[in-house]
Amino acid sequence: MIDKIKEHISKVEGFSSDNPSEIEAFRIEYLGKKGFLNQFFAEFKNVPNEEKKDFGQAINTLKNAATEKVTLLKESLEGKQEEKGKYGDLTRPSEPIQIGSRHPISIVKNQIIEIFSNIGFNVSEGPEIEDDWHNFTALNLPEYHPARDMQDTFFIQTDPSDILLRTHTSSVQVRYMEENKPPIRTISPGRVFRNEAISARSHCIFHQVEGLYIDKDVSFADLKQTLLYFTKQLFGKSKIRLRPSYFPFTEPSAEVDIYWGLETETDYRITKGTGWLEIMGCGMVDPNVLKNCGIDPTEYSGFAFGMGIERIAMLLYQIGDIRMFYENDVRFLKQFKSAL
Missing domain, CATH: 3.30.930.10 (Bira Bifunctional Protein; Domain 2)
Structure with missing residues (x-):
């Protein structure tokens, strides 16, 4: 079971996206009510006593990794949206500059x-x-x-x-x-x-x-x-x-x-x-x-x-x-x- 948690930790650390829908789906997959974290917490009672400590530490590591990843990706996404809102689409042609007339x-x-x-x-x-x-x-x-x-x-x-x-x-x-x-x-x-x-x-x-x-x-x-x-x-x-x-x-x-x-x-x-x-x-x-x-x-x-x-x-x-x-x-x- 611990090995399975470690696999998810590697998967979380390797995840990357700039799509808001994919980031939200990732958050639900790990941090939602039916996500992997809650499933692992539910299995905690079935773990032998001598493994509970290592199992608990592994779950906390997964939780922290998932939380940090979601926060980091959302902050990155908000920064890009703010830049786009401020400057517009930087790939668009510029507005033509009208030359004034002398009086x-x-x-x-x-x-x-x-x-x-x-x-x-x-x-x-x-x-x-x-x-x-x-x-x-x-x-x-x-x-x-x-x-x-x-x-x-x-x-x-x-x-x-x-x-x-x-x-x-x-x-x-x-x-x-x-x-x-x-x-x-x-x-x-x-x-x-x-x-x-x-x-x-x-x-x-x-x-x-x-x-x-x-x-x-x-x-x-x-x-x-x-x-x-x-x-x-x-x-x-x-x-x-x-x-x-x-x-x-x-x-x-x-x-x-x-x-x-x-x-x-x-x-x-x-x-x-x-x-x-x-x-x-x-x-x-x-x-x-x-x-x-x-x-x-x-x-x-x-x-x-x-x-x-x-x-x-x-x-x-x-x-x-x-x-x-x-x-x-x-x-x-x-x-x-x-x-x-």
């Missing part, structure tokens, strides 16, 4: 930066929260100047009370002129803020790119040729016109139009039947602005220009509502692909 504002901004970078303009940036000097006064807009009413400003009620959200990136140009000596050739892209009603054509938050070129003997002809190069590169249009206008920080000043054409019904609609589209403002830097920034206006001259990125993007992509840029609708954003 149309970023695409157009990067295109503009690249065009001007090709002719020597660097990029300058500045704070969105500005003071009155850099946003207005240094740009020939002293306190109570009526031209300040052209820009409805978000003032921040702090001490001092002349802190505001910048209304244009011209403030970056002022800071750049204060910190750098001519020749200066820079563009300033960035977000600006104006207290305007939100509609399909206007928003209280928008983006600008403003350019500045300061050097000796800079003329209006240099400005015109720079803008002509830009419109050819961005729009593929080779015909522009400059209409007299007014900006406090440039003199003379002009609005820049490109000839869009009248080839389609859309051309008639967006140009109101004229074929011309306004895209930016520009002019020669006012001598007072140069003086305020520590540059001698008798030695240096320069030109400046500025455009709204949203307006350019709306023209390029034929977007009819500026609010779509800010609603973060994935269906809208997925339409734009660019390497820039």
Whole structure:
């Protein structure tokens, strides 16, 4: 009988499985009510007295071996199930990674930066929260100047009370002129803020790119040729016109139009039947602005220009509502692909 128990001990020690049903069947076979252990315990009374000690030790060895084997196999099985639940089926193909799209504002901004970078303009940036000097006064807009009413400003009620959200990136140009000596050739892209009603054509938050070129003997002809190069590169249009206008920080000043054409019904609609589209403002830097920034206006001259990125993007992509840029609708954003 002891030899039979030893055979079962060897069988228990050699058993292995990762199948839950087989492990449970093994447990019942040895540790169940009708299992081998209970059968051997039932035979204990029939064993001669001189063999009871060895017989009892053999049964306990079988019991411990069976119990340890079942525990070990179940722990191993639970570990595998936990790993599978955590990581899933590791043999499955991975989920495809969707590549995002750039925002149309970023695409157009990067295109503009690249065009001007090709002719020597660097990029300058500045704070969105500005003071009155850099946003207005240094740009020939002293306190109570009526031209300040052209820009409805978000003032921040702090001490001092002349802190505001910048209304244009011209403030970056002022800071750049204060910190750098001519020749200066820079563009300033960035977000600006104006207290305007939100509609399909206007928003209280928008983006600008403003350019500045300061050097000796800079003329209006240099400005015109720079803008002509830009419109050819961005729009593929080779015909522009400059209409007299007014900006406090440039003199003379002009609005820049490109000839869009009248080839389609859309051309008639967006140009109101004229074929011309306004895209930016520009002019020669006012001598007072140069003086305020520590540059001698008798030695240096320069030109400046500025455009709204949203307006350019709306023209390029034929977007009819500026609010779509800010609603973060994935269906809208997925339409734009660019390497820039």
